[in-house]
Amino acid sequence: MLVAYKKFWQHSFHIKGVATRAEFWWAFLVNFFFEILFQAMQYLRAFDFNDHPSARVGTGNPHMTHWLFAGGDNSVFANTFAILAIIFMLATLIPKFTIAVRRSHDFNWSAHWLIAFWVTRFLLFLVTIYELILLVVNYDDGHVTASMANFEWGALALLIFFVLELIEWGLLAKKSKRPNRFLANSTPTTNPDDSGDSNTDSAELEGTTTSNETTAK
Incomplete structure (x- = not known):
C-alpha cells in the first residue's frame, strides 16, 4: 500500500507507462x-x-x-x-488523472475515452454550480418555481456526474493485458497485478521452448 501511494505522488506528471490495478486501487482507497x-x-x-x-x-x-x-x-x-x-x-487532481491514464494503458486502451469522461464531468460540475447559484438567487428573490427548476437541473447534472464516475471506475477495474503497446518491454511474464495470467503465459512459453528443444534433437 505504501509503495503504491508513494508511486502515486512520484509519478504525478507521468502519463506514459502503465499502472497496475493494485497501484491504482491502493492509491484510490488512501485518497x-x-x-x-x-x-x-x-x-x-x-x-x-x-x-x-x-x-x-x-x-x-x-x-x-x-x-x-x-x-x-x-x-x-x-x-x-x-x-x-x-x-x-x-x-x-492531476495525480488522479495521470494514474487513471496509466491504468488505461495497462489494459492496452488509449486514454482518449478517459479525457472525454473528465471533460464531460467538468462541464457537469460547472452546470451544477451554476444552477446552485441561480437557486439561491431565485429563492432569495421569492421565485420559488424558478428555484425548484434550478434544483432539479442541478440535481440531474450531479447525478449524471456520479454515474459517469462509477462507469469510469468500472472500466479502470479491467484486467491488465500483455503484450501491451504502451510498454517498452512488453513481455507476458512481467505483470505483477494479474499473477494468474502471468503464470499461464509463463507455462505456455515454457511449453513452446520445450517443444522447440525436442524438435531440434
Missing part, C-alpha cells in the same frame, strides 16, 4: 479515506459544542472551547479541515 475524514470534520460546523457541559462556566475554559469547536464560521477546527479538504482535492 478516499482522507477525503472522507476531511468531509466528516467539516460537519462539526453544524454543531455548537459550546452547549456541551464541558464548555460551561466552572468546568474548563468555555471561551476557548467555543472558539475552537463552535458551530458556524467561528469554528477554527472545522474551518481548518475545510481548507485542508480544498488543498487536498486540488493537490490530488
